[in-house]
Amino acid sequence: MPDSTSYPFRFQEQIIPGVADLGGDLNGEMVITRSTVYVYEAPVRVWHWVNALAVMVLVATGFLIGRPLFNVPGEASDHFLMGYIRFTHFTAAYVMAIGFLLRLYWGFVGNHHARRIFYLPLWSKKWWRGVIHEARWYAFLEEEPKKYIGHNPLAQISMVTMFTFFSVAMIVTGFALYSQGEGADSWQAKVFGWVFLLFPNSQDVHTLHRLGMWVIVTFIIIHVYAGLREDIMSRQTMISTMFSGERQFRDDREV
Numbered sequence: 001m002p003d004s005t006s007y008p009f010r011f012q013e014q015i016i017p018g019v020a021d022l023g024g025d026l027n028g029e030m031v032i033t034r035s036t037v038y039v040y041e042a043p044v045r046v047w048h049w050v051n052a053l054a055v056m057v058l059v060a061t062g063f064l065i066g067r068p069l070f071n072v073p074g075e076a077s078d079h080f081l082m083g084y085i086r087f088t089h090f091t092a093a094y095v096m097a098i099g100f101l102l103r104l105y106w107g108f109v110g111n112h113h114a115r116r117i118f119y120l121p122l123w124s125k126k127w128w129r130g131v132i133h134e135a136r137w138y139a140f141l142e143e144e145p146k147k148y149i150g151h152n153p154l155a156q157i158s159m160v161t162m163f164t165f166f167s168v169a170m171i172v173t174g175f176a177l178y179s180q181g182e183g184a185d186s187w188q189a190k191v192f193g194w195v196f197l198l199f200p201n202s203q204d205v206h207t208l209h210r211l212g213m214w215v216i217v218t219f220i221i222i223h224v225y226a227g228l229r230e231d232i233m234s235r236q237t238m239i240s241t242m243f244s245g246e247r248q249f250r251d252d253r254e255v
């Protein structure tokens with residue numbers, strides 16, 4: 001028989017005074033209030049899911065560009081298989097790149113949560129303590145996570161690394177490669193041609209672009225695991241928040 005302090009019975013102490021007046025049954029019932037905060041505005045949520053889709057298409061088509069499918073017999077113009085795959089890659093690439101610019105814009109005009117994937121408060125001791133606490137929580141070394149309205153500090157590190165650093169790296173290397181097809185007069189060459197000053201052998205840019213894909217695939221696995229895990233184990237909602245924008249807390253205790 002679990003004692004009254006063990007999970008999930010520890011919430012018993014939070015029975016709302018006066019709940020019986022509302023018709024609640026206090027005989028062994030757990031009654032907690034759930035506060036809800038609106039965190040992620042619609043543009044942030046739309047961008048998140050559109051970007052997720054675009055990146056999945058980019059990974060699948062990019063993988064095939066680097067390791068093309070078997071030779072297809074007959075005239076290339078009759079099937080154009082790799083052509084369609086490349087076209088799909090470039091279409092998703094434009095969706096991702098334009099989406100990133102719009103998301104950057106929203107970082108300026110949206111609420112303060114919208115800015116948090118673009119910087120790390122490295123100067124804040126409280127933030128560093130949060131990083132350590134969350135790392136210990138993910139490693140099952142803490143009994144309980146803290147409550148966060150936006151991203152927890154560890155999640156913020158992974159968001160900044162992935163959504164900002166690696167997205168930019170993929171866009172820069174991708175458009176540099178694209179400029180080779182478009183020619184030296186193209187806007188892609190004018191804006192991203194400098195990449196070949198750093199890496200004169202364009203095969204190196206291909207390799208970096210491909211390595212970037214594997215980093216992103218690894219991130220997606222960790223991101224989905226952490227989202228599901230925190231949705232189940234943390235003190236607040238995760239996945240529904242990325243649809244509704246609202247974070248609902250599961251207890252009213254202090255952070």
Ligand code: HEM
Pocket residue numbers: 055058059061062063065066067086089090093094096097170171172173174175177178179206207209210212213216
């Ligand atoms: C998450 C984002 C992206 C992923 C995962 C991704 C993945 C890949 C991969 C794995 C390759 C094959 C590299 C190789 O082995 O040679 C590739 C090629 C390429 N990607 Fe991306 N890419 C992304 C974004 C972009 C963007 C934003 C552009 C911009 C236009 C782009 C343009 C290209 C081009 C031009 C190629 C070479 C195509 C060819 O040689 O036929 N990619 N991509």
